[in-house]
Amino acid sequence: MDYKRLSKAQLEKELLLQQSRYDKYKAMGLSLDMTRGKPCAAQLKLSEPMLDQALLDDYTSESGTDCRNYGIVAGLPEARRFMGELLGVPGDNIICGGNSSLNMMYDTISAFMMFGVSNDEADRPWFEDKDRKFICPVPGYDRHFAVTELFGFKLIPVDINPDGPDMDEIERIVRDDPSVKGMWSVPKYSNPTGYVYSDECIRRLARMKCAAPDFRIFWDDAYTIHFFNDSPAEQLNLYNECVKAGNPDRTIMFGSTSKITFPGAGIAALAADKRTIDFLLSRISKQTIGPDKLNQLRHVKFLKDLNGVVAHMKKHAEIMKPKFDAVQDVFVSEFDAPVEGQLQWTEPEGGYFICCRTGEGMAAQVLEMCKQCGVAFTPAGSTHPYKKDPTDSYVRIAPSYPEIEQIRSAVEIFCICVKIALIKQLLER
Ligand SMILES: Cc1ncc(COP(=O)(O)O)c(C=O)c1O
Numbered sequence: 001m002d003y004k005r006l007s008k009a010q011l012e013k014e015l016l017l018q019q020s021r022y023d024k025y026k027a028m029g030l031s032l033d034m035t036r037g038k039p040c041a042a043q044l045k046l047s048e049p050m051l052d053q054a055l056l057d058d059y060t061s062e063s064g065t066d067c068r069n070y071g072i073v074a075g076l077p078e079a080r081r082f083m084g085e086l087l088g089v090p091g092d093n094i095i096c097g098g099n100s101s102l103n104m105m106y107d108t109i110s111a112f113m114m115f116g117v118s119n120d121e122a123d124r125p126w127f128e129d130k131d132r133k134f135i136c137p138v139p140g141y142d143r144h145f146a147v148t149e150l151f152g153f154k155l156i157p158v159d160i161n162p163d164g165p166d167m168d169e170i171e172r173i174v175r176d177d178p179s180v181k182g183m184w185s186v187p188k189y190s191n192p193t194g195y196v197y198s199d200e201c202i203r204r205l206a207r208m209k210c211a212a213p214d215f216r217i218f219w220d221d222a223y224t225i226h227f228f229n230d231s232p233a234e235q236l237n238l239y240n241e242c243v244k245a246g247n248p249d250r251t252i253m254f255g256s257t258s259k260i261t262f263p264g265a266g267i268a269a270l271a272a273d274k275r276t277i278d279f280l281l282s283r284i285s286k287q288t289i290g291p292d293k294l295n296q297l298r299h300v301k302f303l304k305d306l307n308g309v310v311a312h313m314k315k316h317a318e319i320m321k322p323k324f325d326a327v328q329d330v331f332v333s334e335f336d337a338p339v340e341g342q343l344q345w346t347e348p349e350g351g352y353f354i355c356c357r358t359g360e361g362m363a364a365q366v367l368e369m370c371k372q373c374g375v376a377f378t379p380a381g382s383t384h385p386y387k388k389d390p391t392d393s394y395v396r397i398a399p400s401y402p403e404i405e406q407i408r409s410a411v412e413i414f415c416i417c418v419k420i421a422l423i424k425q426l427l428e429r
Contacts, residue, residue, distance in 0.1 A: 030374035037352035050302040067293035079296035083269035101256035101268040135183035137165040139383030155385035164201030189223035192396035194348020206241035248273040334415035
């Protein structure tokens, strides 16, 4: 139904209908949480065999290291190779760390702030540039934006399209301003849109002319293998493209097994050119005498290699796909098809999120109504730098954690609230 075509009388009738649906739900005293992208219990269960003591029957790595002891700051060679397969680079280009890739992103920015991007005297610490800026594709991941905000960067939003961020705009921004030090990216099944950057976008990112010689792309490949259909989407490897373009140090890539095994006890890694790896290791070796190698060994023994991960992710997909389908079903039954200014939504083939757009100026109001009805969504604005969405229209839906029936109710309530807000706005005109 296109509400904009309805007469005043029809709108009033429709408002009564939607209001009564809303009141019915409100009376149920629901408490539904659709806020964060966490694996559900059934997904966590898939990796329980990894905790089996027999898996670690001996604690020695392939090179004979006793993994219970100190050492090997860059991570076990077999774990580096394993994470390298996930990120598409050789193990030598990997540092395998603790359980959190976000932690590694924070530490990398922190190192660049304090020391610059290398030991070269010409690479000045980022903190010296009082006008430092960071590009933030929007809608994007709130925790990325929070890190660079904390370190005093001016955050520059750039719109993201289904094939990646607006590259004309990015090329324009980086060309003349040496204070633009970097950009965030979630290149595959992006948070929150589910978009997959195109090969053309990746080539342009690798080749573009940057005024700042120390411009760096923080390539957060958090969902690289998190597909719902038969296989993960194919995508050019940014590091390889950067090498081809003569800019081998342009990107630092990140990934983890947080949503493959356990978010609280996975393994994380970063990938970069050898010079950056050596520079970061020279800092990390002052922070720690070595990561949790038992967990790294456990992961390699359990998942083995990329094929092992793909097979494991198919089991995740069996749990996730019906949940994402449930969201799409409710949207289609409530709105038929996406309509600009009414409700639009993405249809990801992987990842953890669906992104919606209400009419402009409505998202906060809609989410407040949902809250009053017992349904919590990620707060409006979270998808944008400084938590301010100038259009007040983006909403992130995270269907992984709740049960399917809960998802259906939550999304139905969301749709009812969108309708009520829309009709009220039309009636006020
Ligand atoms: C894009 C993105 N990057 C990183 C993370 C967190 O990763 P980790 O658990 O490895 O710190 C998340 C979690 O939701 C995410 O959505």
